[in-house]
Amino acid sequence: MDAHIQVKNLNVYYGKQQALKDVNIEIPKNQITVIMGPSGCGKTTLLKTFNRFLELTEGTQLTGEVLVDGKNIYDRDVDVTEVRKVVGLLAQRPAPLPMSIFDNVLYGMNIHRMKKDRREYKDAARHYLEIAGLWDEVQNRLHDPATSLSIGQQQRLCLARGLAVEPEIILGDEPTSALDPISSQNIESRLIELKQQYTTVIVTHTLRQAKRLGDYVIYMYLGEVIEAGPAKEVFNNPQHERTRAYLEGQI
Amino acid sequence: MSQSNSTFSKQSNKQTEGRPPRPSVSTRARQDQAARRTFFVFTLLPVLLILFIAIALFIRSWPIISAYGLSDLLFGEVWRPNNEQFGFWPFILGTLWVTTVGVVLAVPLCLLASIYLAEYAHVKMRSFAKPILDLLAAIPPVVYGVWGLLTIVPFVDDVLAPLFDRWLGSVSIFKVNQPTGFGILSAGIVLAVMIAPLIISVMYEIFSTVPNDLRHASLAVGATRWQTIRNIILPQVAPGILAAIVLGASRALGETIAVLMVVGNIPQVPTSIFDSAYPLPALIANNYGEMMSIPLYDAALLSAALVLLIVILIFNILSMLVIQRMLRRKWAS
Numbered sequence: 001m002d003a004h005i006q007v008k009n010l011n012v013y014y015g016k017q018q019a020l021k022d023v024n025i026e027i028p029k030n031q032i033t034v035i036m037g038p039s040g041c042g043k044t045t046l047l048k049t050f051n052r053f054l055e056l057t058e059g060t061q062l063t064g065e066v067l068v069d070g071k072n073i074y075d076r077d078v079d080v081t082e083v084r085k086v087v088g089l090l091a092q093r094p095a096p097l098p099m100s101i102f103d104n105v106l107y108g109m110n111i112h113r114m115k116k117d118r119r120e121y122k123d124a125a126r127h128y129l130e131i132a133g134l135w136d137e138v139q140n141r142l143h144d145p146a147t148s149l150s151i152g153q154q155q156r157l158c159l160a161r162g163l164a165v166e167p168e169i170i171l172g173d174e175p176t177s178a179l180d181p182i183s184s185q186n187i188e189s190r191l192i193e194l195k196q197q198y199t200t201v202i203v204t205h206t207l208r209q210a211k212r213l214g215d216y217v218i219y220m221y222l223g224e225v226i227e228a229g230p231a232k233e234v235f236n237n238p239q240h241e242r243t244r245a246y247l248e249g250q251i
Numbered sequence: 252m253s254q255s256n257s258t259f260s261k262q263s264n265k266q267t268e269g270r271p272p273r274p275s276v277s278t279r280a281r282q283d284q285a286a287r288r289t290f291f292v293f294t295l296l297p298v299l300l301i302l303f304i305a306i307a308l309f310i311r312s313w314p315i316i317s318a319y320g321l322s323d324l325l326f327g328e329v330w331r332p333n334n335e336q337f338g339f340w341p342f343i344l345g346t347l348w349v350t351t352v353g354v355v356l357a358v359p360l361c362l363l364a365s366i367y368l369a370e371y372a373h374v375k376m377r378s379f380a381k382p383i384l385d386l387l388a389a390i391p392p393v394v395y396g397v398w399g400l401l402t403i404v405p406f407v408d409d410v411l412a413p414l415f416d417r418w419l420g421s422v423s424i425f426k427v428n429q430p431t432g433f434g435i436l437s438a439g440i441v442l443a444v445m446i447a448p449l450i451i452s453v454m455y456e457i458f459s460t461v462p463n464d465l466r467h468a469s470l471a472v473g474a475t476r477w478q479t480i481r482n483i484i485l486p487q488v489a490p491g492i493l494a495a496i497v498l499g500a501s502r503a504l505g506e507t508i509a510v511l512m513v514v515g516n517i518p519q520v521p522t523s524i525f526d527s528a529y530p531l532p533a534l535i536a537n538n539y540g541e542m543m544s545i546p547l548y549d550a551a552l553l554s555a556a557l558v559l560l561i562v563i564l565i566f567n568i569l570s571m572l573v574i575q576r577m578l579r580r581k582w583a584s
Contacts, residue, residue, distance in 0.1 A: 056467065058374050085473035095464035098487055107482075108472030158468070165472050 004029040004169060004199040005050060010064035012045055012054065019045045021223045023064070027216070032191060032200045034214035034231070036207065037246070042223040043203045047171050050201065051087040052080050068169070085112060088167035090175040094154035096146035097161075101138050104146045104157055105129060108165035124164060132160035133190055152183025159190060170194070172202040176209065188213060207247065211235060219243045305560060312554030315547045324554060330518040337551045339558055341518045345435075345528030346562065348521050349510060350503040352439025353446060358496055360443075361450040368451070369458030370480055381452075388448035396512035399441035404513055407440070408432025412525055427525045433515035436524040441513055442503045450499040457491035458484065490577040497570040504563050507532035531559040 003026035012020035020042050027033050035043040048054040049066050052073060065072045073083045085108075097104050105125045115121050125142070129135040134156045138149070146157055155175065162170065172191070176184035191200055191213060204210050210217065214231040219242075227234060227243045238244045315337060316324065327338020368377055412427045419425040461484050469479040485492075515527025516537065539552050 051471065053467070053471070056470070081473040081475055083473075084471060089467075089471040091464065091467065091471070093464060095462075095468035097465065097468055097483055107469070108474070111472060111474045111478055111482075161468075162472060 002029045006067040008065040013061045031215035032213045033216040034210040035203045035218045036210045037220035041220040087169045088162035090172040092174045093178045094158045096154045100143045102142040105160050128160040128164045132156040169199045308557040315550035332545050342531045346530040348435045349438045353442030353503045354500050356443035365451045365454035384448045392509040396509035399513040403437045404432040407437045426523045434527045438510045438514040446499040453495035457488050490574045507536050
């Protein structure tokens with residue numbers, strides 16, 4: 001397997017409580033990996049270690065390694081903003097920034113000064129709105145506030161904003177849980193379209209979504225990875241009793 | 252209305268059969284009414300109090316206003332009660348100078364401190380620094396006055412005045428005309444320290460109203476904390492920051508004892524931050540109850556109080572309007 005992210009002996013503590021226990025997994029390149037498991041099993045915690053968002057919560061401690069392209073992102077010489085540029089995040093609830101639709105898409109590009117002139121920025125805005133499947137709906141109202149969009153459109157805007165800084169990895173923390181069924185479907189089809197170019201890691205608590213999206217599946221329980229493998233194998237022939245119980249209980 | 256009320260109370264009686272009787276709906280409704288009226292009266296009280304104070308001040312200062320005319324009083328530059336000359340202009344300007352210097356010194360520091368506490372500091376640092384700031388706010392003004400007298404006045408006199416005179420002496424607002432240390436700058440420094448805890452804690456609260464989702468959205472694309480603060484958080488909290496500054500300035504406008512201990516108390520129109528001044532609150536506090544033999548002196552001091560009240564009201568109303576405008580523009584965009 002061509003692993004894009006490798007997790008080695010990862011332990012995470014919230015204060016004295018251990019949230020992740022000795023996690024060792026590999027995330028395949030240019031596929032959709034789905035992390036599933038019951039609430040409180042540590043799937044979001046694991047996801048947050050991939051873009052170093054965990055350290056935004058105070059009182060967390062982490063041991064072990066998370067390697068992206070072979071480099072441990074927790075090494076001292078790593079610039080956290082560079083990590084987050086490479087590893088984008090689609091949050092659970094869409095969080096449009098308090099500015100126009102146009103400025104939202106370009107926010108990260110401006111931060112990293114990625115383009116030279118206005119023309120290039122304009123083209124980039126269009127490009128990423130098209131990829132996110134939002135261009136047709138907003139092309140005539142680019143300078144309206146982003147908050148005037150529907151919540152499903154907002155989530156696609158956040159996807160465009162994340163893609164605009166040219167990441168290699170997209171993380172999704174239950175990215176459709178706040179959306180209506182049609183918007184969810186829309187986001188799901190974007191993610192499937194994009195998996196050729198991006199390594200995607202999605203946390204989900206709905207088994208059906210995991211089956212629809214997952215190429216590779218990680219099942220977690222109480223902070224431990226119980227089972228990980230290609231989706232077909234895990235869904236059709238789970239090796240572990242707990243995974244089997246979860247899969248059957250949910251259907 | 253009464254019809255439906257009685258049906259409801261009958262029902263509730265039926266349901267509570269065999270249990271101790273609860274107050275009927277109409278009794279509870281009456282209690283609710285009574286509570287509502289009581290709260291209304293106590294809300295109205297402070298509003299009425301301000302009105303009564305203003306009216307009383309106006310009545311008591313009417314003798315001097317009618318004798319001299321409002322514009323002569325407000326803009327008169329000479330204050331010689333013995334000669335029956337009552338010009339408030341030096342005091343009004345003294346108040347504004349001292350407040351401006353205090354606010355200008357305090358605001359940048361408060362902004363940086365509150366940004367640090369709200370956006371950068373760890374829980375431990377926060378829980379250490381916040382109580383200390385609250386403690387600073389609780390120190391009595393007279394203690395700040397003594398501190399200013401013993402520390403700030405000599406510091407201004409020995410260090411700042413010579414320094415400014417040497418390098419910026421040609422700029423009139425930094426010119427040292429009265430090398431005593433007692434003056435606007437000393438008062439401004441003391442005021443800045445006094446209003447800082449208030450401004451910091453209000454600003455801190457305002458920063459905490461920004462939802463974390465916004466911070467995370469910015470950080471997630473690789474922005475630094477500072478980029479997030481500058482691009483996302485500061486534009487978001489600007490009206491609130493202004494409100495915090497207004498609150499601090501209002502406090503500064505009325506601060507009396509600490510200011511009068513270090514400001515020099517000379518009724519003159521100031522032209523430099525090193526000049527002595529005589530703000531309105533100091534005038535009232537120093538003189539009320541003394542020299543009452545001079546005709547119209549009582550009316551003069553009470554009209555000074557009226558002027559101070561009006562200055563503070565105008566200042567607050569104006570800033571409220573500005574803040575509302577900013578908020579409306581924010582929603583519109």
